[in-house]
Amino acid sequence: MAISILVAFLASYTALDMAARIHSTTPRAAMLWLAGGSVAMGIGIWSMHFVGMLAFRLPISLGYDIGLTLLSLLIAIIASAFALWRVNQPQLSWRQLGASALLMGSGIAAMHYTGMAAMRMTPGIEYDPLLFALSVLIAVAASGAAIWIAFKLRRNTPHVLITRIAAALVMGLAISGMHYTGMQAASFPIGSICGAATAGVTPGWLALVVIIVTLAVLAIALLTSVLDARLESQTSLLARSLAVANQELVQQALQDNLTKLPNxxxxxxxxxxxxxxxxxxxxxxxxxxxxxxxxxxxxxxxxxxxxxxxxxxxxxxxxxxxxxxxxxxxxxxxxxxxxxxxxxxxxxxxxxxxxxxxxxxxxxxxxxxxxxxxxxxxxxxxxxxxxxxxxxxxxxxxxxxxxxxxxxxxxxxEASMNTNAHNQLQLIQDLRHALKHGEFRLHYQPKHNAPDNSIIGVEALLRWQHPTRGLLAPADFIAVAEKTGLIVPIGDWVLDEACRQMREWRDQGYTNWKMSVNLSAVQFTNGHLTDHVAATLKKYELPPQSLMLEVTESTAMQDVEASMTILTELAVLGVDISIDDFGTGYSSLLYLKRLPACELKIDRGFIKNLAQNADDASIVSAIVALGHSLNLNIVAEGVETEKQQALLKSLGCDTLQGYLLGRPMEPSQLMRQMKNAAWLPSGA
The missing domain is CATH 3.30.70.270 (Reverse transcriptase/Diguanylate cyclase domain)
Known part of the structure; x- marks a missing residue:
């Protein structure tokens, strides 16, 4: 009896679990689960009946007719299939529940009494009408309860495992109650003979087959369901992960990763x-x-x-x-x-x-x-x-x-802006073409020692030999080059060409000259500047002191700490530093003192009206005094008249540069001018 109740519980739990599997899977897989679940549940209910029969004792030999026994199993399977089909319908009204309970209960009762008939008792088994009716009523009530519980538990709600176990216990006790009520209704007259005792299956063999097969079927069904549930859980987790990944991919496709704005x-x-x-x-x-x-x-x-x-x-x-x-x-x-x-x-x-x-x-x-x-x-x-x-x-x-x-x-x-935009785009394309085809040139303007007018060096000034527009000054293209970043490769070319020319002049004997090269703000902040300068000096075997790099005051003061780092690296390399356009920015004297510069170039704006404007003369005088106090060489550029030259000498400028003393020119022209004029090349 204990084993029969256990089998009823296992069959009930398997039925509930199968109902959930059928409901949560695809239609095609649901048919397979319905077939497998019907067999497992039918065998479980049928097995409970025959295990319960083994608990029954009569003082005669007993057996079971094979045909009727298998028919009772088929009835149990069909009733189980109907129950599983019903609980997986979208709705279950009270009328549908009542009809389904009556149909399934009748099937279970038919399975029970068909199994009893398999003993082929002579005379036949007598049944107490009241207990017989009660057993059928219990079968109907148990079926109704089973269908309703299975319908409610088919979804994986919270705490479903504990609820399912409790429901299986109720269903198992109800099914067992029907069986033992039906057995109580049966009475066997004195002298009854079991007709299947000799031709049928003996209780011993039936017990062995029923218990082994039933437990195996229920175990396989449960194990398959558990494994499928775990696989479904993993699949669901994978599906959720894929959904999240797809959502992220959509966001990445339509959203800027950094700012999270639309891209x-x-x-x-x-x-x-x-x-x-x-x-x-x-x-x-x-x-x-x-x-x-x-x-x-x-x-x-x-x-x-x-x-x-x-x-x-x-x-x-x-x-x-x-x-x-x-x-x-x-x-x-x-x-x-x-x-x-x-x-x-x-x-x-x-x-x-x-x-x-x-x-x-x-x-x-x-x-x-x-x-x-x-x-x-x-x-x-x-x-x-x-x-x-x-x-x-x-x-x-x-x-x-x-x-x-x-x-x-x-x-x-405005419509006119399109023309400007087109011209700028064309200029960018022309700059790239110029870099690729060597259209840039360097002109050199001499720098003169103020006291004796000797040449102490030159400043390299960029020119562009445009194929259609002729020779262009930096003002015509530098702004676009800086904005597009082309100034970096252009600046690299300028440094390389200036050092190559310096190597040539040093080989001709001008060993005391310095080559001044301007750095743009973009070049100055380039992280590879120091390495490139060192590599270029090494390439042309030039001593670092033969090169002077000019940085505008506004560039140096834009980020003082970063400028200090870069200028210090260049100074350690041995290259001289010049602060260009001095007087136009907002230099702090404290920072100016710390900068590793050796030269100040007074902005040409102060030189232009020097002879007529006392204020400009005072400013130049102050800059000269400031520079000398910091041991800096003072250069005045933009010298165009003899009055300016004389006044700058008197104010103490060390170096002069301007059209009066020499325009920017090609190297060959500079050499001819030196021979024809009274210039004294220092160190020659």
Whole structure:
């Protein structure tokens, strides 16, 4: 009896677990689970009946007819299949539950009494009508309870395992109760004979087969269900992981990884949506192209990590100052685009002014107080373009106009800007062509010792022999070269060519000359400057003291600590340092004292009106006194008259440079001038 109740419990638990598996899987797999579950549950219920029969004792030999026994098993399987099918339907009304309980209960009762009939008793078994009816009623009630419980527990709700075990105990006791009530209803007259005792299966063999097969089937069914549940759990986890990964991939495809703003792809989609809406509803919108002024210098001097943090802060300020329905996107680098719906261009001007003020406020990144500004170009739909490409190009042209007009502001697009943008694009292409095909030239302007007018060195000045525009001065192309980064390879070429020419002059005997080479702000912040200078000196076997690198005062003072590091590295290398355009910046005397420079060049603006303006003379005198007190050589450039020359000598300038003394010229022309004029080449 204990084993029969255990079998009933196992069969009930297996049925509940199978119901959950059928409900949670695909339709095709559900059919397989329904078939397997029906067999396992039917065998379990049938086995409970025959194990219970083994507990029954009569003082005669007993056996079971094979045909009826198998028929009772088939009835149990069919009843189980119906139950599993019913609990996996979308709905289970009370009427459906009642009908299903009656049908399944009748099936279980039929299985029980068919199994009893398999003994083929003569005379036949007599049944107490009241207990017989009670056993059928218990079968119907147990079936109803089983179907309702299985229907409720088919979903994996919280604490489902404990609930399922408790429900299986109730169902097992109900099924056992039906069996033993039916056995109590049966009575065997004195002298009854079991007709299947000789031709049927003996109880011993039946017990062995039933117990082994039942436990094996139930164990396999449960193990398969558990393994499938674990596999489904892992599959579900994998599916969730894939969903998260897909979501991240979508974000990466449409979102800038650094600032989390929409990227170019998503911007194009938003822009297309705004264009369709504007066409449909006859509205206007503005496209703002934003470029940060001063970002490259920060990025190069303090590193990309600080630059990235700065871009994140800028993005936050942009998002804060636009409406939720507007779009702010990052195209890459320090370029941003903002899309806003407007009624009038003045609305865009208000937002642009707000953005300029917000971005212009100081930033504090890793204890660095940083300041950048915004150059903004604005195009309006439909006046400035009817396609996404036209609006972007025209806003970009307006942004470049803002940069050319002093930066830190905004401009609306005008048709003339396209011409300027086209010219600038052509200039960039021409610069690349010039680098590749050797169109650059160096002219050299002599530097004279003030007391005796002898040449003590030259300054290398860049020129561009343009194939159609002729000889161009640096003012015509340096700004574009710096903005595009082309100034770095151009500067490398200048240094290499100047050192090559210096090697040639030293071989001719001009061993005391110094070659002065200008460094742009972009070159100065390049991390490979010192290594490149050292490699170039080594290439041409020049002593470091034969080279002087000129850095403007504003460049040196832009980030004093970084400048100190770079200049110190160059000074340790043995190269002389000159502070160019002195007097135009805001130098701190404390920093000037610390800079490892050996020369100050007075800005030509003070020399121009030197003879007529007493203030300029006083400034030059003060600079000379300051420089000499710091043991610096003082150079005056832009000397164009004899009066200027005489006055600068009297003020104590050490070196003079200007058109009066010699224009920038090619090396061969410089040599001819030296022979024809009264110049004394120092050291020759």
């Amino acid at each position: 170019r792809t998503l911007l194009e989609d938003r822009l297309d949506q705004m264009l369709h809406k504007a066409v449909r509803m006859q509205t206007r919108f503005a496209l703002m192209f934003i470029d940060l002024d001063g970002f490259k210098a920060i990025n190069d001097s303090l590193g990309h990590h600080v630059g990235d943090l700065l871009l994140v802060e800028v993005a936050q300020r942009i998002k804060h100052d636009i409406r939720g329905q507007d779009t702010a996107a990052r195209l890459g680098g320090d370029e941003f685009v903002v899309l806003i719906e407007v009624r009038d261009p003045e609305d865009a001007a208000t937002v642009a002014d707000k953005l300029c003020n917000a971005i212009g406020e100081p930033f504090h990144i890793q204890n660095h107080p940083l300041t950048v500004s915004a150059s903004i170009g604005i195009s309006i739909y439909p006046e400035d373009g009817r396609t996404a490409h036209e609006l972007l190009v025209n806003a970009d042209a307006a942004m470049y106009h803002t940069k050319g007009s002093g930066r830190n502001g905004y401009h609306f697009f």
